[in-house]
Every structure is written in structure tokens, then in C-alpha cells.
Amino acid sequence: MQSKAVRIDRHGGPEELKIVEVDVGDPGPGEIRIRHKALGLNFIDTYQRSGLYPFKMPLLLGMEAAGVVEAVGEGVQHLKAGDRAAYASNPPGAYCELRVMPAKNVCKLPDAISFETGAAMMLKGLTAQYLLKKTLPVEGLQPGDHILFHAAAGGVGLIACQWAKALGLKLIGTAGTDAKCKLALDHGAAHAINYSTGNFAAQVREITGGKGVKAVYDSVGKDTFDGSIDCLRPFGLLAVFGNGSGPVPPVSLGTLASKGSLYLTRPTLFTHIATREATQAMADDLFAVVESGAVKIPVEQRYPLADVQQAHRDLEARKTTGCTVLTL
Known part of the structure; x- marks a missing residue:
């Protein structure tokens, strides 16, 4: 054949x-x-x-x-x-x-x-499943918790926006245009940030009353990595699951210590x-x-x-x- x-x-x-x-x-x-x-x-x-x-x-x-x-x-x-x-x-x-x-x-x-x-x-969809159900901060995720999800108007992102809402989580989505931000909001994101027009880390801090988020799910990689670290509360988790802007450069473990005993992981669907x-x-x-x-x-x-x-x-x-x- x-x-x-x-x-x-x-x-x-x-x-x-x-x-x-x-x-x-x-x-x-x-x-x-x-x-x-x-x-x-x-x-x-x-x-x-x-x-x-x-x-x-x-x-x-x-x-x-x-x-x-x-x-x-x-x-x-x-x-x-x-x-x-x-x-x-x-x-x-x-x-x-x-x-x-x-x-x-x-x-x-x-x-x-x-x-x-x-x-x-x-x-x-399986990627969204393992992120929201299995790739969790050490303190877990409970209804009402804030999480940050980059590329929220993409394929994984729009599924995650809806699923996070169903789980009671307050998803803060980022995207590169106002139209994409609206799309994320329409699909269940609690907040949306246009990262091309401002400092998304500062806006996340404002949304969370200065506390930061428990988890960041980042498929963008190099361009968002430093800001993602700055969005996390103590003991928070950064899950880098893609490289849309290029791979993340080598990271100093001291950064994770100084920013609040943070956790960093690079998961893949195929391990799950x-x-x-x-x-x-x-x-x-x-x-x-x-x-x-x-x-x-x-x-x-x-x-x-x-x-x-x-x-x-x-x-x-x-x-x-x-x-x-x-x-x-």
C-alpha cells in the first residue's frame, strides 16, 4: 500500500x-x-x-x-x-x-x-492534563490559587484556560496581542496580560497583591524565563515545557535559592x-x-x-x- x-x-x-x-x-x-x-x-x-x-x-x-x-x-x-x-x-x-x-x-x-x-x-490536551494534574508545586494547587500560563491563546493554552477554570484555579494568561488576550479571557482565564506592551512580572505581582503565583507553566522559554522566575511566590514551581522563543540558557541554582526556595522542572509529555x-x-x-x-x-x-x-x-x-x- x-x-x-x-x-x-x-x-x-x-x-x-x-x-x-x-x-x-x-x-x-x-x-x-x-x-x-x-x-x-x-x-x-x-x-x-x-x-x-x-x-x-x-x-x-x-x-x-x-x-x-x-x-x-x-x-x-x-x-x-x-x-x-x-x-x-x-x-x-x-x-x-x-x-x-x-x-x-x-x-x-x-x-x-x-x-x-x-x-x-x-x-x-494530554499536555494540559499532566501540567494541571501532575506537575504541581510542593504545596499543591487548591481552588482559588493563582497560576501563570504563557502563550495562553495557543493550542495548549486555550485548553488549559478552560480546564483551570473547571478546577477552580485563577489562571493568569499571557499573549502577544490584545486580541489573543481577549481569546484567553473568553476561554476562562481570570486575567490576561499582553507581554508585548509591558512587564508581565510586575502585572502578575499586582494581580496577586504582591504574593506571586504558586506555579508558572511556560512553553515560550528563553524570552520569558527570567520574568517567570520573578512571578513565583516562595516554594513556587516553574515548569518549562517548551522552547517557542528558543531554549533557556544555563541556570544558576543560587537564583532558585535567592528567589524563595523555588522549584524548576523541564517535563515532557512522553515521560508521562x-x-x-x-x-x-x-x-x-x-x-x-x-x-x-x-x-x-x-x-x-x-x-x-x-x-x-x-x-x-x-x-x-x-x-x-x-x-x-x-x-x-
Whole structure:
């Protein structure tokens, strides 16, 4: 069988993304073959393309998709041919029509959730889940607590705004334009700060009566790191889970001491979904909050797979909001 797929032969800019024909065979032990209906676009895809996260070449890109299982390999118990399914998974290769892949991180998609929503929600929704439910300050998070969430109008951010509100947390979101700030507020943020027009750390201190926040969730990286540290109260947690502006330079541990015995972590989704059981438990939590209506998945942009280069350009230029899908 043949499938269209997006491949790079060397690290570089969006111009390196090429659509090619690849052969797809039968699934082996622990694998499935899935025919995609929609594909998710994520910042991690641009990191893998650029070489910030280096891979051996050639590389098929894409970490997230939804579709229909065509065949299952030996030992796969939780899926069968004909099942609707969605995933966020290694190895990359989701930018395609059809693929064989490990079954471990693939989950049955509830009938109430569309393929497009499934493709948009898995990587970003599971990321929001592990941040708000598992990546917690030493004192925990209780209803009424303030947290700071950078890039609040992005795919993870808009899900986090809604989920934090459902948990009773007061999320302070940052974004680069007034329109994006309004979007964050519309999705449940308690406050929104345009970090392009002022000192966000000072505004966070003002909002919290000088106390600071218990936790900062930062996918921007280099440009926001110092300010994020300054937003934290004593024993606060900074979780840097992305590098939108570039990787954070080396940090002096003395800074964490002098700023109030702070905690710093660099979590990844793939550590959290390392087992089949963990993946399913997190996905069940995500599916439940989406099916309840407390969290809606905002698919704001759609690009045909043939326009994948433009999709990457727009994502890196901060022209997108919410979730983006590639259509087949």
C-alpha cells in the first residue's frame, strides 16, 4: 500500500517539508495500521524540523492524528480493526494518510468526539492534563490559587484556560496581542496580560497583591524565563515545557535559592505516557472533561496537507491561535 507523507531529508526551515509517497505494510507485534482522517499541528513538529530536537534523516514528521484502525498486530488487545482512534505518540510520522505504528499510545476515540477534534486534542490536551494534574508545586494547587500560563491563546493554552477554570484555579494568561488576550479571557482565564506592551512580572505581582503565583507553566522559554522566575511566590514551581522563543540558557541554582526556595522542572509529555496504562488513564481524564463540555477544543485553523509548509510558517510566526489541523 502507498501513502502520501511529509518528509524532511535535512534539518532546516519549512521549505524542507516535502510530500512523498511511502510504502505501508502490515502491522507487526504490538503495532497497528491506521488510516488518518485528520492530523494535528504542534510546535514540537517545528523543533524536530529545525534540528532543535535532532533526529536521524530522513524523517517523517507529525506527532498527533485521528483516524480508523485498519489492522492490528499480535498482542494488541485494546484496539481492533474498525475502531475510531486518536493518539499523541512517538516515533514521529503522523503527517500522512496511512501508517503502521506502535499501538501503546493509541486510544479509542469516543463516538461523541469528531476526528478533527481528536486530532487537535491529544498532544495538547494530554499536555494540559499532566501540567494541571501532575506537575504541581510542593504545596499543591487548591481552588482559588493563582497560576501563570504563557502563550495562553495557543493550542495548549486555550485548553488549559478552560480546564483551570473547571478546577477552580485563577489562571493568569499571557499573549502577544490584545486580541489573543481577549481569546484567553473568553476561554476562562481570570486575567490576561499582553507581554508585548509591558512587564508581565510586575502585572502578575499586582494581580496577586504582591504574593506571586504558586506555579508558572511556560512553553515560550528563553524570552520569558527570567520574568517567570520573578512571578513565583516562595516554594513556587516553574515548569518549562517548551522552547517557542528558543531554549533557556544555563541556570544558576543560587537564583532558585535567592528567589524563595523555588522549584524548576523541564517535563515532557512522553515521560508521562511511557506506559499503556498511564496513557489510557490520562486520555480517559481528557475525554471526560471534553465530553462534559467543560473543555471545548478550539480548532481555529485548517490547512490541506499540501500546504504544510505554510502551516509551519504561520505557527512559527505566531499567526495561529488555538489548535490547528492538517486535512486530507
